[in-house]
Amino acid sequence: MPDALPIRRGGGVAVWSQIALQLQAELAAPGTKLPPEADLAARFGVNRHTVRRALEELARQRLIRIEHGRGSFVAEPVLDYQVNRRPRFSEWVRRHNREPLGEVLSLREIIVGDLAEADLIGAALGLSERDTVIELERLGKADDRPIALSRHMFPALRCRGLEEALRNHATITAALSTIGITDYVRRRSRISARLPSPREAALLALEPGAPVLQSENLNTTGNDTALELCFVIYPASRVALIVEPND
Secondary structure (H helix, E strand, C coil): CCCCCCCCCCCCCCHHHHHHHHHHHHCCCCCCECCCHHHHHHHHCCCHHHHHHHHHHHHHCCCEEEECCCEEEECCCCEEEECCCCCCHHHHHHHCCCCEEEEEEEEEEEEHHHCCCHHHHHHHHCCCCCCEEEEEEEEEEECCEEEEEEEEEEECCCCCCHHHHHHHCCCHHHHHHHCCCCCCEEEEEEEEEECCCHHHHHHCCCCCCCCEEEEEEEEECCCCCEEEEEEEEEECCCEEEECCCCC
């Protein structure tokens, strides 16, 4: 731990603000744990409440994250994701000057009734349990850092040729275009928070106990025909979902 610079009192700059500036200059790689509050208080010669105020300021600036019971950690850069009418993963990532990558984990045609969410999928897409869907699972990355784990379900009868197109194109938008679907929009999204399963945590490279945001999305074609039901989970420490109300 480096030596603390002298704290100036009565000079017009709050003590906690001076401590925050010193700690900000010393922040290491994302995920690095900061010293405990007691150690920082001893280092700067202040009480723990002053240190806590400094840490809260760094957390407000998204420079660190505070996990109660575990400590404070250097935060990763958070990518704001605007939940708008046209969901396009690659465009979102590139707006943050990152390189998008979608890794296909699985791709299959499956009977709706064989899926755990059969009732939900059937109601959203207007399908019976005997109908089939094309199910795609992908891991989305920004500069090789996992930021989204998604499951996409498309009605097989309405999307003939899509499974092959998804195998031959890097993006869903490009694959849909090859079968004649040139545009699609978000009809609704349901956003919630939860803890990931062990598999999800491993794929997203999450620390134990790290939460995720889940977005359940229904997308439709231009004539309002249900096209896709999609479940996406995002690491809460790397992605913020931005929703702006419409007039």
